[in-house]
Amino acid sequence: MMKIVNMFLGILFFGSVSLAQNKNDQHLLFTQILNDYVHDGLVNYINLKEDKRLDKYLEQLENTNPDNLRTDEDKLAFWINAYNAFTLKFIIEEYPVESINDLHWGGLYLGTLLGTTVWDDEKIIINGTKLSLNNIEHDIARKKFNEERVHFAMVCASYSCPQLRDEAYEGFKLNKQLNEQARLFFMDETKNNFDLKKRTAYLSKILNWYSSDFGNDDQSILLYVSQFLDREIANDIRRNSSQWEIDHLSYNWDLNEIK
Incomplete structure (x- = not known):
């Protein structure tokens, strides 16, 4: 009888731990991916290209209604992760490339003028809505959340961008993560x-x-x-x-x- 009671308590304990992790670490899969392929802000694109977990994470994002997330911090973390994850996806789809600018139709300057850069392409679908990377950065992260520190967290896959963090952003620790990113960015002598x-x-x-x-x-x-x-x-x-x-x-x- 005691064994059964202990087993039951154990199930309750581990179940509650799992629920707590799921509640807090909403982007655990992305953290695992970043942990495997990001070191000192740089990305191992060769091996990331072969890992199907990124597609699974993108599917998770696509099937989420961010408006239903509990806090504004959860919502902003969602959008920062979406920007970074889809940027990685767009790079590995065309890899090997020398620069994200290789993905623009017409190159950086003509593409910017014509609105044909990879940032303008509305090939992201979140909860049934078509979006571009520019929509996520400018129309959502900057405009709706009025949070300037996203500039130190959203990474455009270039050396002069902020370093890509080796963990996903999570609402419950977002303020700490953004402050760390800002300090890392401004203390990096190659960037400032x-x-x-x-x-x-x-x-x-x-x-x-x-x-x-x-x-x-x-x-x-x-x-x-x-x-x-x-x-x-x-x-x-x-x-x-x-x-x-x-x-x-x-x-x-x-x-x-x-x-």
Whole structure:
């Protein structure tokens, strides 16, 4: 009798653990994929191309109604993961490629002018709705959630993009994850650089393309950035923001690939 009771309690315990994991880790499959193929922000596209789990995860996204997710954090995490997962899918569909720009009809500049880039292509279907990567980034993540830190989490498969995280975003820890991504991005000297002697911030072009998301002028942008920097530079920016200048680094569109 005692064995039966213990077995029953064990089933209840492990069942409750499983339910807790499912409740919190809504994107566990994507975390497992990223953990296997992403190292230091770079992707092993060769092996990812052969792994069918990504298709299974994309199917999970396609069959989800994000409006039914419990919190705004859950919803935003869903859309960030969707952007990153579909970007990976589009790359491996055409791999080997040297850059995501190889996927645009007409290349980057003509494709942007004509609206024929991979970011414009409405080949994503979520809960029956056709979407593009641009829809997800601009119409949903930026517009509906008013969250500028998505710029440090959504990854366009290029070296100058923020590093791709080796875990999925989850609503219950999204704020912590986004802060970590922001700090990682601004502390990476290949993406942003700060010359204290010259009081010049060499920032990613992301801060130029989407400057209005971070502030109304250079000073407010610098003050925003300072919260993610080491103390010495951050304090100098806060005390002397009017003396700091901003320049922007060239953008490296090479594929964010492990070589």
